[in-house]
Amino acid sequence: MKQLSLRLRSILLAIGLLALFAPFTVIILDDAYTKSLTQAKMSELRLMNLGLLSAFELDGDLPYMPEILYEEQLNLPGSGYLGLIVFRDEVIWQSASALEYTFTAPDIDVAVGNELFIDKHTPKFANTSDFFVYAFTAEFASSRDFEPVRFYIFNDKTLFEQERNTFLTTTWRWIFTLCFALLVFIVVGISLVLSPVRKLIEEISLTSSGKKPELDERYPIEFNSLKHSINDLLHTEAEQRTRYKNSLGDLAHSLKTPLAVAAGHNELPIEVTDSLSQIDRIIQRQLKRASAGKTGWQNAISVEPVLHKLADAMDKVYQEKALTIEFDIDKQARFKGDETDLMELCGNILDNACKAANSTISVSANTDNNWLIIRFDDDGPGIPEDKKAILLERGKRLDTYTEGHGIGMALVADLVSIYEGRMKIEDSVLGGASVTVSFPQESEAR
Known part of the structure; x- marks a missing residue:
């Protein structure tokens, strides 16, 4: 399983924390705002109720209320505020704002001199929305004795919920904006914090490729x-x-x-x-x-000059055969190792190809998926299928090639193994043998 980078882990952690922070913050703010708004509503309804109490008079058993009240909301139908007075379990008065409603005495019992504010599980009237209820009971002298008169103020919750929803919408919008800004700052902060790590990795890579002898940059004390x-x-x-x-x-x-x-x-x-x-x-x-072998801390060498130098040497050695050596070499091909080892390895393979070839040899080199691939093809008699494995055994020699081939190919196999590479012997498109050696390009993979 692929490991996540420190930067990605930090960003994911920040996103997770913000994903928890945002809803909890909104919940806390919503609760605080709702309680504050509810407390303000209770104070408002209490004042209205006191207004009813101060305006009410009881003459014997006859109640009296002025036609126009000081509280304007109770005078206007559709204002959302409803006033109600109950005497002897009957509704004896309702405000002008409640003309469209027909009330019966609410089943809300409040002791004389006490108040009651209900903000949950509130009653509904004529299939309307919920109402806040404030109730207060006072005693007035009647024809019989002092009797309780109950005063009620009902307030439609619609406006309250609209204000609360507006607050929630605004809060969510700003919380999301704040979280996004925080995430940007966190990403920038993580990049700044990890910049010395990236700098260290780059310098190690330069040192590994042989471009620097040691680490000499300044880093945090850690x-x-x-x-x-x-x-x-x-x-x-x-x-x-x-x-x-x-x-x-x-x-x-x-x-x-x-x-x-x-x-x-x-x-x-x-x-x-x-x-x-x-x-x-x-x-x-x-x-x-x-x-032989790589140190792991040296510069990669270009393959093209080495192969051309070897080809020039083979032209002189096998001058009487008048061989044609064709090249298809990527100029960016690099060998991560010792130049002497590369010459020894390629020289043995090319020498064997020259011994076997009739007229043409093809040499190619390229990089594919972080592997250096060098291939040698000749138009000689080729190698039988059952003899290809023998060719790689130490000291073995085939009659197809001249004396000395066995030790050379065994050395090639040793060098390929030392550099953690691969070697294949196949049939060539030219009609002879094809030898391919591949080496991992650790500097690129890193």
């Missing part, structure tokens, strides 16, 4: 330890490789003289001389194999 560790690793790797090659060179020089002295003795049997020559070839090959 990266100093990593920077010093990488530089120490580079220096240690370079020193170890130098010591390794020097030790191999010293070993080769130490073995060369004793072998030359032993092989130059005139009285040695021919079998001993051949064995000493074989030992010399094996030592040379194993030393070359041990010193």
Whole structure:
């Protein structure tokens, strides 16, 4: 499963947090606004109720209310405010704003001197919307005694809900705008925070490709330890490789003289001389194999000049065959390794192709899906299907090619393996053999 980048993880985390922040913020603001609006509505209806209370008079058993009230909303039909007075469980008065309604005494019991405000589960009248209800009970002297008179103010919730919905719409719009702005700031902030990481990765890539000897840019203090560790690793790797090659060179020089002295003795049997020559070839090959390979911190080399140089050398070696070597090489093709190893590898394959070819050899090189692909085709007799695997075995030689081919191809196979590459031997479109070697382009893949 592909791992997400730190930048993408941070952005996804920010989006998740904002997705939780937005609705919770709106819910909290809506609750606070609704409570505040409801409290204001209660205060408004209380004042209206007090207005009714102050205007009401009871003369014996006859109620009196002025035709025009101080509260204008109770005088206007359709205002959404309704006034009601109940005496002895009968409606004895309703405001002019309630002319279109027919009321019965509400089943809302409030003790004398107490008030009641209802904002939930409120009653409906004539299939209208819900109403706020404010009720207050006071005592007035009647013909009998002091009797309770109940005063009610009903207020249609429609306007209240419109105000609340307007607030919610505005709040959501601004919350979304704020979240988007925050997300932009977070993305910019993450980019600024991660810029040293990208800079470090780029410098490591340059160092890996051989374009810089070490990390020398300035970074935040958190990266100093990593920077010093990488530089120490580079220096240690370079020193170890130098010591390794020097030790191999010293070993080769130490073995060369004793072998030359032993092989130059005139009285040695021919079998001993051949064995000493074989030992010399094996030592040379194993030393070359041990010193081959990539360091991982070097510049990629261009393939085209190496192949042309090898072709020029083969033209001189096989001058009497008058071979034609055709090229199809991508100028951007690069080999991530040692130039000597590339020449050794391609030289052995091209030499074998020249030995087998009748007149034409084709050499191509290109990059495909982060792989360097080098192919050699000849128009020689080709290689039988059952012999292709044998050709890659150490020391094996086919009669199709001249002496020495077996060790050369085994060295090629070793080098391909060292560079984590692949090699294929197929039939060529020219009629002979086709040898293809492929190498991963780690610098591009990185």
